[in-house]
């Protein structure tokens with residue numbers, strides 16, 4: 046209900062086509078030429094790969110945007126685009142997402158900043174589209190807005206898949222699973238000595254460097270709690286995190302009758318990318334099928350917020366509101382870049398996040414608009430990019 050009109054063959058733009066999600070999105074699109082036509086590509090700096098993609102896929106338009114947001118807005122709102130895949134990191138695609146939704150396009154997003162920093166701007170547009178297209182007399186479902194703003198993150202895709210067909214009032218609790226990363230059983234002393242190479246070795250997922258480090262600190266799960274709040278309109282006390290080292294159960298929903306629905310699959314991002322593109326249908330996928338006998342056992346444990354304080358800091362930011370969550374995700378980009386460059390220790394990452402949240406949390410003013418988010422991002426970078434580790438406390 047409240048669905049976008051059916052398009053026989055959707056015309057798709059990919060923002061961030063040269064990255065980890067972008068390249069996998071192109072694979073999914075290429076596997077379904079009957080359903081999708083690629084019309085536009087945008088990348089940041091990787092000119093060689095963008096040129097290769099253009100030569101191979103022949104989109105009508107392509108742009109190497111550097112740090113610029115304007116070319117993405119133009120592509121996302123263009124008349125010949127039905128669906129925009131957002132696969133950039135950072136805040137750079139927020140304006141493009143807002144422009145696409147305002148123009149009535151479907152947005153499929155892997156990007157976290159869109160929701161963690163801009164959920165209060167983005168979700169009203171997606172809900173308005175769903176409300177405007179819902180047939181008279183049909184009541185709303187928990188998944189309506191997701192037909193317009195479609196999550197690609199595997200956890201949010203899993204929750205979405207569990208919610209389809211369920212009324213919002215039936216939902217009691219969302220359960221986000223986390224692999225626990227490579228240091229799930231590490232002691233505080235071991236965590237303090239973690240090297241970049243160790244942190245980049247994720248046990249179950251192959252991903253870009255930023256999100257791999259975020260998985261190791263559990264900051265990623267904290268950001269996902271905030272995303273879940275915005276996507277599903279659920280309070281923070283009803284969003285739980287459970288460590289599940291095998292990454293087979295991608296997330297779950299508990300309903301008011303006490304039953305639990307979960308979505309299971311192999312850890313392969315092409316699955317949630319494809320679901321976001323073909324929804325409400327499913328289609329054959331190149332990913333290996335889920336196999337319970339091969340999985341053999343599925344373990345679950347509570348997260349340890351004392352050893353992984355980034356999760357606690359993210360929850361505190363969530364409760365402090367949109368200025369704090371925006372500061373959190375901007376600071377996380379700085380912290381991870383510093384860790385990768387060797388100017389911050391692994392256990393310094395959550396300390397930097399906490400310092401940023403405390404500094405920028407604002408309760409006395411309305412939530413930040415797009416311009417204010419840009420200014421906040423610049424200020425966080427200027428403040429924390431070079432601060433000596435000892436000053437980050």
Ligand SMILES: NC(=O)c1ccc[n+]([C@@H]2O[C@H](COP(=O)([O-])OP(=O)(O)OC[C@H]3O[C@@H](n4cnc5c(N)ncnc54)[C@H](OP(=O)(O)O)[C@@H]3O)[C@@H](O)[C@H]2O)c1
Nearest residue numbers: 061063064065066088089090091110133155156157252253
């Ligand atoms: N990787 C995963 O498995 C995964 C899973 C769930 C969620 N996510 C989320 O998805 C997003 C992308 O992650 P990723 O791992 O794919 O990142 P990534 O590999 O670092 O790719 C980022 C992409 O964004 C592009 N980009 C940067 N600035 C741009 C601009 N101004 N205009 C257009 N493109 C620009 C980059 O282009 P250049 O390379 O050309 O500079 C690259 O194509 C992140 O928010 C991440 O948290 C990722």
